[in-house]
Amino acid sequence: MLEAIDAGKASALKEELGDLLLQIAFHSQIASEQNQFSFDDVAKGLADKLIRRHPHVFQQATDAAPITTSQDVSRQWDHLKQQEQATQPGPHSLLQGIPKIAPALQRAFQVQKRASRAGFDWATIEPALEKFKEELNELYAAAETLRPSSEGTLRPQDL
Template identity: 45%
Template sequence: MTEAPHPKLDELIAVMERLRAPGGCAWDRAQTHETLVQYLVEETYELIDAIESGDRDELVEELGDVLYQVLFHSDIAAEEGRFTLEDVAAHMTAKMVGRHPHVFGDATADTPDEVMVRWEQLKQAEKPARTSVLDGIPRGMPALALASKVIGRAGKVGVTVEAQPDPSHAGTEEQLGRQLLALVARSSAAGLDAERALRSAIRALGDEIREAETAAPSPS
């Protein structure tokens, strides 16, 4: 008999189903999508730490923890009759094939930049309900990551964020990290909340972006 192509993955799925089945683990059976959010966030950050540390064993472990979260949510949804793990996989397969016509079709995109341009075009066509370049950005992202994302979207509607000249300009990420750390230290010493301040500035930039979108002429 031919062995399944991913026997260990099938085994993990079986473990999840056993834990959440009647007579399994009371804690696992009590969980919901909402109660698992805190663990998904925690496991994601632990995976980031493992990637940055370069530790192979930690990376395997943390990837497993994140994978388990996907299985957990899918099993909850299956029990509710909403969707299954197969539905999740099928949706992702269709999405990846559709977003890569230069691989699975006859389109051409030979550089990473060309791929990203086509990706954005296809995503826009798939989600016509989105009326703003800000739509789809998770507001719960860490402030620095959110700022980078919003600044990138701002440029698409002609809104720019001026970078003030700095004599101590950071030429490397290490230098930038030290400067950011020093800025947070100065903020704390002054009794200011750097995270809240940055989020406030991001909201103001978002308002500016939406104003620019409203003022832009409609495509003919």
């Protein structure tokens, strides 16, 4: 599909989108036959998500700051997505949703993007190293509480 988009070939893109739609219809039909969900459920789920995550488009009242830039849209999307994930059972992670099977560079890009949004983004190496030292000291402090024996205690110089 990316090749078709990059080449600007509408007919190739149409064919690729048809293949994608076939997969959606096919898996929806299998799920429907197993009484799990239908194609309509998939479409409704998508529509609900778009309305929920874009209140600025669908005129829903919100306490959030006005949306005026694409960065605002992205920030709001992330915030609303985090709120949704917080209601889901199980552990939550900043890296949740990044496919483990993604190619290494793509995964590294996604991890860096998430880290940047969480405030882990520096122009030079020095602040990054300072943050690393801070985190290492927190690990050291946690290890100290878990291993109170003086003989087994970790010391910063031992790390």
